[in-house]
């Protein structure tokens with residue numbers, strides 16, 4: 001089943017077209033990862049799919065409706081996005097920031113209910129940030145802050161979660177913790193996860209579906225086995241990669257690679 005799809009999508013900044021005639025379907029209740037080189041349009045695509053920015057051509061349809069026509073609060077109950085470089089107001093505490101995730105459920109002047117507090121605490125617990133609840137966000141380390149932003153996205157309790165490079169700033173163990181948490185949310189609660197990842201082996205390991213982009217277009221999409229191949233990586237990143245099979249997950253992994261010089 002597909003709840004979210006795009007057809008012939010064009011996205012521009014001013015005169016400059018970044019995403020060109022792109023069509024995709026996001027498989028429901030699965031994990032999709034988006035890969036591609038710096039500047040190819042991954043964040044731009046993610047922002048348009050979540051209506052953070054408008055698209056100029058084509059259509060994005062969620063549950064049979066053009067996303068552009070969807071009510072803002074309703075949309076925020078369906079999809080949460082963690083941007084690549086999120087920014088919070090100076091002095092805001094972790095608990096306050098995570099509570100913003102409850103905005104789509106608030107009525108009138110928006111007092112938090114017991115249920116809101118319960119979910120905020122759950123989000124702090126599963127991201128390991130409960131300890132920082134009363135600390136200012138700007139006093140945290142990059143990795144701690146990243147986990148707090150993930151907590152805010154989780155507090156939004158949406159069926160679809162979009163994350164733009166969620167493992168940035170995180171050490172190896174915390175990267176795996178976050179990816180495993182997202183995998184658990186997908187498996188136990190059937191949430192649809194769409195994330196941009198630069199680490200190809202993580203993209204391969206955690207994805208049911210991978211989208212490989214180049215210059216605003218999709219070069220290849222499919223399973224890890226279909227996308228993490230020497231041919232696709234050569235086209236997308238101009239690298240000559242040795243691909244093996246991860247003995248623990250049976251997914252393709254990039255063992256080593258070289259740049260293709262003069263290509």
Ligand SMILES: Nc1ncnc2c1ncn2[C@@H]1O[C@H](COP(=O)(O)OP(=O)(O)OP(=O)(O)O)[C@@H](O)[C@H]1O
Pocket residue numbers: 013018036037038039040041042043044045084
């Ligand atoms: N707000 C903006 N205004 C104008 N141009 C922009 C804006 N945001 C991005 N761009 C340009 O659009 C192109 C795609 O940017 P985008 O952020 O989507 O790339 P990306 O694939 O996410 O790259 P990265 O891996 O570095 O995050 C880049 O050339 C960038 O300079």
Ligand SMILES: [Mg+2]
Pocket residue numbers: 042043044084164
């Ligand atoms: Mg980006």
